[in-house]
Each structure stands twice: as C-alpha cells, then as structure tokens.
Amino acid sequence: MTELQQPLSQLQETSEPLLDAQKMQFWLDKAVAWDQAGGAHAQKDILRHLRGLTDFLKQVLAQISNIGSTAESMKELPFLGQIVGRLCWNPYVTVGDTNRGLLLQCLWGLYSENPSNAVERKANQWIRKVLCRLATEEENPAAEILMKSTGVPPKEYHLRVLKKMVKQHQENIGKTCCPKKSTDPSCRCSCDVIQTTSEAFVPLIDCPEASPVICSLLQHPGTSFTDALSEDFLDALNSTDSNLALDETALVSVWYHSLPRLEEAVLDLLESVISTGSAPQNLEQQVLKTQLPKACAHHCSMFLVVNDIFRSILRQAEGNLVVQSVIQTFTRCFLKELEELEPQAKTYICTFTMNNNLLSAGKSQTSTSLKAFFPQSPPSLLVPLLTLPSEMPQEAWKNHLEWLTASLQRLTEQEEEEEDSQSSRSHHNGFETWFLLVQCSHWVQVAGELLVTSEAEPCSPLLWLLTFYYHPTNRWHCRAAHLEEAKKAWSHLHALSSSSVVSPTADHLQPLITLLSPKPQPPSPAPLLTLSLTVYSAVFCRLPHSQSVEFFHTVVHAAGLHHEAACVLRSLQHRLNEGSCSSSDTVHVRITKLQSTVTHMQAGGNSHTALNSRAQEDTPAVTKLSVKKQPLAHVRPLAEFPHNINASHSAEAE
Amino acid sequence: MEAVLKNVASAVELLAVAAYSDAMSQWDEKTLSRAFHWARYCEHVYTRFHTNSAGRRVVEKQLQHTNARLRDAFADYREVSFMDLPRCEHLLLLALLSNPHLPISTMKILFGKKDVASRYYDYKEVTGLCSHLIQCKSACKVLCPFSGLSAVDADAEVQGEMLMKRLDALLSQGSDPQQAEHFLHSVLLLSEEAAHHSCLVITAALLTASDSGTQTSSQSFLLNWLQKEHGMLQHMGSTLPSAVLKDLARAHGKFRDAYFSALKKWASEMEYSLNDGEWLPEGTAPSLSFQEMVEHFSDLFDACPSLRRNAEDELLALKILDGDFDARGLSVWGDILSELKK
DSSP: GGGSSSHHHHHHHOOOOOOOHHHHHHHHHHHHHHHHHHHHHHHHHHHHHHHHHHHHHHHHHHHHSSSOOOHHHHHHHTHHHHHHHHTTTTTHHSSSSHHHHHHHHHHHHHHOOSSOOOOHHHHHHHHHHHHHHHHOOSSOOOHHHHHHHHHHHHHHHHHHHHHHHHHHHHHHHHHHOOOOTTTTTOOOOOHHHHHHHHHHHHHTTTGGGGGHHHHHHTTSSSSSSTSSSHHHHHHHHOOOOOOOOOOOHHHHHHHHHOOOHHHHHHHHHHHHHHHHTTHHHHHHHHHHTTHHHHHHOOOOHHHHHHHHHHHHHHHHHOOOOHHHHHHHHHHHHHHHHHHHOOHHHHHHHHHHHOOOOOHHHHOOOOOOOHHSSTTTHHHHHHHHHHHHHGOOOHHHHHHHHHHHHHHHHHHHHHHHHHHHOOOOOHHHHHHOOOOHHHHHTTTHHHHHHHHHHHHHHHHHHHHHHHHHHHHOGGGGGGGHHHHEEEEEEEEHHHHHHTTOOOOHHHHHHHHHHHSSSOOSSSSOOOHHHHHHHHHHHHHHHSSSHHHHHHHHHHHHHTTOOOOHHHHHHHHHHHHHSSSSSOOOOOHHHHHHHHHHHHHHHHHOOSOOOHHHHHHHHHHOOOSSOOOOOOTEEEEEGGGGTTTTTHHHHHHHHH | OHHHHHHHHHHHHHHHHHHGGGGGGEEEHHHHHHHHHHHHHHHHHHHTTTTTTTHHHHHHHHHHHHHHHHHHHOOTOOOOGGGGGGHHHHHHHHHHHHHHTTHHHHHHHHHHOTTTOOSSSSHHTTTHHHHHHHHHHHHHHHGGGOOOSSSSOOHHHHHHHHHHHHHHHHHTTTTHHHHHHHHHHHHHHTTTTEEEEEEEEHHHHHGGGGGGOOOHHHHHHHHHHEEEEHHHHHHHHHHHHHHHHHHHHHHHHHHHHHHHHHHHHHHHTTTEEETTTTTOOOSSSSOOOOOHHHHHHHHHHOOHHHHHHHHHHHHHHHHHHHHHHSSSTTTTHHHHHHHHTT
C-alpha cells in the first residue's frame, strides 16, 4: 500500500476537532509568508512549523474525506486551494516524504472522479496542472537547454546535482575534522560547520540520497562532534516516520541521541523473533545483526535503557520463553562484545572461575565496569552468574550451582521478610535478582542437566533454583507449594527414567500430565517448570532413545505444549553446542530425535485434546505476546544516564 | 537492425498515443509499465548508435518517417528527434501528464511512494517516479543556499560534466567541428543574465576533467573556442574568484596565455583620470579598478611562475614604448610594474 492509498479512516481516528477559519487563516498566512520571504529567518520558521504542518494536513485530509464533495470542501475550508497550492511549491515542505505524501493525498481528496459542477471540473484541471508542473517544470532555463542538447533526462540531472551537493557537504565535514577525530580528545572539531550542516539537512532527514551526510554527522556518538548537532536535527531524527538508511556507526549514534529510535530497535528485535520463532543459532545472528549488543558494550547508558525495556516487557509477558530467550542471548552477545572492548571485564570473571573460594571471589572481585552495567543486580551474584558454564570445569558446576542457590535463597528470604514489612524496595530487589538469573539462564539449564545426570535428591537445591526461575514471586506465599509440585513431578520423572517398564502407559504418565495442565486457583504453577523437567529428563536420562522419545511424546502431546517444548529444546541445544561445552554425541542425537518428534506433533496439528486447546488459551508462554510499540514512559532519555547512573536508577526504583 | 527500427517506430507511436490519444485512459498498470519499458528501450538504442554515424543516420531516417505519419494523425504532434531518445522516459512522463485523459489511478502510481516490495519489477520502477523527481528537485533547492563549499556550484559542475561528455561524443564522431562549435554556442551563449552561469560551467568543464592531469581534446577544443569568444573570456576574468582563475591558469597553458592577453588588452584600454588621479577602464574593458587589475596580474604570476619573467619583460617593453617614464599616470604598464614590484 502506498502512502497515497492509506485508508483515510486511520487518519480520522487520530484527527483533532474540526478546522476553524482561524486555523485556516494561520496556515494561509504562513504559506504566503514562506512563499514571499527568503533567507535564513524564513527557513528557520518553516522548519519550526513542519511538524505542526503535518498535523494540520492530517486534519485537512480527515475533514475532506468526511465531506461529500470537493465543492463543499472548498466552501467549508476557506483558502484550502491556496494553502495547498502554495505549499506544493515550497521545497522545504515537498522534500520530506511525510508532508509531500500528505499534500498529494489532499490533492487526491479534492479530485472528483465524476465532477458534477464547474467548481469541481475547474478543481480537477487545476490539480492536473499543479502535478504536471511539479514533476516536469524546470526553473533553470540554462540547465533545461543543456539537458535537451546533451540528452540527459531531468531525473538523472537532478539526482546527479543532489549527489554532488551531498558529496560537497560530506567533504566539508571531513575537512572540518582532523583524521584522528575519534581517538584524540584534544582534537576539536569546528562546531559551526556541524551545526550549520545539521541544520541544513533537517528537511532532508528521510531523503535517501542525503544519508551519507547524515551518517557523517552522526559518525562519532558521544563526542564533541555530535554534541554540536542542532536540536532541530535531533528532533527530526526522532520524529521521522521513514526508515533511515544509515551505516552502523550512524545508527548507533541515532540510538545514542534518540530514545524512541533505540526503543524501536529493541521492540523490532522482539517482534521479529516472536513472529519467526527463530532457532537459537539464528536468534544469536538476529541479535548480533541489530548491532544492539555492540552499541550497548560501547555505551553503558544504552545497555541500561535496553534492559529497562526488557524489564518492562518481562513484566507485561511473565513467563514468555521467547522473550526470556532473547534477553539471555542478548546478554551473552553483549558480554562477548564487552570482552573485546574491555578485556579486564573478562579477567575478573576468569579469576573468579580459577578461585575455589567462591564466596569471597563473588564479593570482592566484581569488576567496576560490570557494576556500572548492572547497577541494580545483587553485586555478590553478578560475576558468578555472568560466568559461562563453558568457562568453568564441569566438576565445579554442582558446587557453583549450590552456592548460587544458597545465595539466591538467602537473598529472597531476606527480601520476603522485608516485603512483609511493606517495603517496596524489597520487591524491586527481588525482581532484579530474578532478572539477572533470566539474563544468565544458562545456569538454569545446567541445573536441569545436573538434576538428571547426578540423580539428585528431590530436595536438591537444583530443584529450588529451577522453581525460582519459573516462579520468581512468592505470590500468595506459594513458593513452598510450587516446590512441592516440582518435587512431585521430579519424583514421577525420576521413576519413569529409571523404570524397567518398556513402554509406559497413559496410566503411568497421567500424574505428570495432570501436573502439566493449568489450574484455575492458586497455587497454580505454570506448566513450564514441569515441562522443562520433562525435557531435561528426556534428554539426559539413561533410557534408550526410543523409550525416552515415547514418554516425551506422550506427555507433551497430551499437554499440548509443543511450542514450549520446542523452545526449551532449542535453548538447550544451543547451550550444548556453544563454546567448549562438550557433551556426548548421545545427547545431541537425543535432542535431534526429540526435536523431530515435536516437529512431527506440530505438523500433525494440535487440536486433538481438550487440554491442548486449554493450554493454548491459558499459556502466553511462547507466541502470544504482541509487543506494543508505545513509548515506555519510565525510560528516561539516554543523555541523563552517563552522568548519574545510580541516581537515575534509584529514581526508577521509587 | 530492421527489428530495432520497427521497435523504435512503435515506441515513438506509443509516445504519441500517451500524449494525444484518449485510448490511454484504458491503460492499466501493466500497460503503463510496458510503456516505460519501451521508453527505456529507446534510451538503449541511443546509447548504441549515438557514436555510430551510419547507424544513427538509419535511426534518424526511421524517426523522420514515423514523425511524418504521426503528424498526419495528430494535429499538435511534437516530433521526436534522435537526441530525444535518451530522454524518452521523461518524454513519456511529459506526454502522460499533459494528456487530459490520464486516469487519476495512473497519477497516483506515478506520484506514489516507491514500493520496494512491488510484485512487478517494472511497475516498481514506475511507482513514485514523479514523487522521487519532486523530492530530488526540492532537496537541491533546499541545499542551494548552502552552496559555496567548493569553487564551482554543484549544478555547474554537473553541467560541466554533461558539456564535456557531449563534446567528447561530437568530436569522436569525426564530424564537422562546426557542429561542436554550434553546440557550444547553443548551450553557453544564452543571454547576458546567464553569462555568469556559463562561466562556471566552462570552469567546471575545464577543471573537473583535468584532475587526471591530461588535457583532453574536448578541453582543448573548448579552450580554442574560448579564445575566440572574447566576451566570455572577459566575463570569466572579471567575475570568477581569483583562486578559480589561478587554478584554470595552472591547469591549462592555453587559458593562461589567453587570460594574459585579455588582461593586457583590458589594461591598454585604461585611461588615466587627472581628476581622480587613477587609471579607469574605458571602452569595452570590464569595469575593474586599477588595483584589481594589478591583483589579476599578480595572481596570474603567482599561479604560473614560469610566465612571470617573460611577462614582466613584455610589460617593460610596453612601458618603454610609452616613453619609459617612471612618473605615475603616464604609462599604465609602468604603473602596473611598479605596483607588482612592491
């Protein structure tokens, strides 16, 4: 659908009250003044009013579409023809996609397919004439003669002139700055040139041919160079509806300067992952492709904002595995980028893994830079959780997880005690502890693996960790009940995986299926915990492939949690494939078999059981999140963060 | 070749229908797209034959024949020449927009937003054609007040490139040099008002292409033409910034010599005003003050040190011819020399 064919109803929805004569007179005066006056003052006035003009044109359009005929429109909206006609010849108005599109839509709105009177016939003729002149008239006779004599079409000519102008501006910016501009802080750029050029390019912000200059202006985020950019330029970046064709550095700079653009990039990532249901390998590529991890590693403030967006989304979509998976992948990619940028951040983590004294290591060796990136996370847990399992000997995993669980238990108990005394801060801290676990959920996966392979006791801390991951809040004081349910599920699974029964019947599996079904009253643990336990059991148990696949198939099929099972399997597979983490071939074969079972189940449809449809209704776990592209009010402009990270986050907590 | 001629004839007929016939109101998106496809075909024909005299003549003959037939069919018919072929897409656009039967739906396509996801490749090319053109023109106008970043404005630079390309083509065909001269006359000697712009175009043509360090035959031709066109040279000398004149003199010996000759001519036309105690321009000489004249000589000698000694000797000889007096106001050459030596 082109901009000219957008349903007018969309515009009507957002339209304000009807236009009055005063408003029409105001815009007529403006159009006349802009037409007659030239120079810098008029240009500034036009730029200042461009956004207001957009709103006005939207109102005009909405009103025209409500009025039956052009003749009536002309009567109800005095001076409309004059205003539109004059604006069509104002290059500052017609250069931008939005206002040009709206002006053209106004012309279409005034065009009568079947003119019924002289006014409408005259209007039609006028519209045709305006459009023909706009597209074909040449104002420079010398250029026109040369074009004709040399056989160069106007389209090519004007494009070449524009590109040349853009190149000249780009070279001028280049000349303004010394070659070491990005690395040498003592090198000062001429702010005037940046200011003037950024001012000149405000109306051209969505013009693709202008993007080289816009990229050059945005080359060095956070330096004195970009601080000289005009306010109007930054406003235009924020408000343009079009996609900007920018290179990587410029894009990062746009994010640095424009919070809505950064928000849009994060929401676009979430939306694309949710809509495509990417495999983890693809997810990592998808995340890296956005350049967000790299940008965040370079700019702590950006990382803080991105995490604020994630927090907000997580609160809206509790238990959504895809969102959690994006957050985990993003954090991992971010840490890799940070390591390249600041090797010392990694050194702290490595030192930690070499040190057997886990408690003291966690407390004393948290990198200052990491603290800046994770100001709200419990400091004692930061390095132990950010450490990747592949960075630690496998023999140490169990101790590490037990230590992590003990720390988490202690923290949550403390917070719950405070919560009872009505402290809102404790609730906030509880969320932050869990958020860090979501960011580092590789340890949750390791806990699931160890639970099966080490044949842990049902009261194992590992089970507590998994329960906490899926049920972070102790809402209605249900944690104990959730843990009980988890123990029950684990006991069933343990019995199944060590059973000598060749083919477990539905009776054998029924208790497990019952646990997987959603329940209406609290305590109602989401089936995801039981499902994850089932997946870990099916993958790591010692049963032959066929038996493991069979009980997995029966349970997942009966519960109708195909998508969720696939999601857990994909995350697990990705972790096992990653880095130095070597697991046996049997495990990989098993995962592949289980995945093909899920694929088969998904292909076969999932409408066979009542439980299935219920599960789909009740579980927003994987696909049922629609990311709302609305400004997140609690997220503050980036510029505030670098100076006072902790203060701004304290404010957030309040 | 026969097929090519047939296609060219059909494409020209198509242009006529687009401009003058009400049948065009029946065109759907695909027809529109095909029409633009044929317009681009004509552009290829031009590219293929414009440097091939024999081929060009055959195409021109075909065009004459088709034009004659179409003149009979449409009273207001505007003929299509060989030089129109590379601009056929634009001619088609002009034809469509000037046809009162053009359906509004077609207009909406032409003035729409570029739709990259369009199903039809060609249709994609047509969508937003006018919109993009308006955007480019507007963008040039918006950036125009900020020109002056380089010695020559962007539009003059592009026009200079166009001029040289066409001159190259004309000279490479081995055609009559008069044709090339006629071309230069037609595009550069337009009017008094346009003279300054023509100076910039010539400057761009001489400076842009000379980046490689080699003077092309087209530049040489343009310089010869300039030597004959005193008015244009005079205009360049009196209006272009000294930095540009220095660049031109450095890059082209012919320009240096012509410019030096012109400066001598202007100086010779100066008269000493006893009332003002100053040398003033007379006759056809540009209205440069004596001080400006000295600066021109000085800049020229700075740009071309090799010229300085011979030129100073020449000026000295002229001073001697005037009686070799050192008193101010008796010989313009003597006064220029004494200013240059300060």
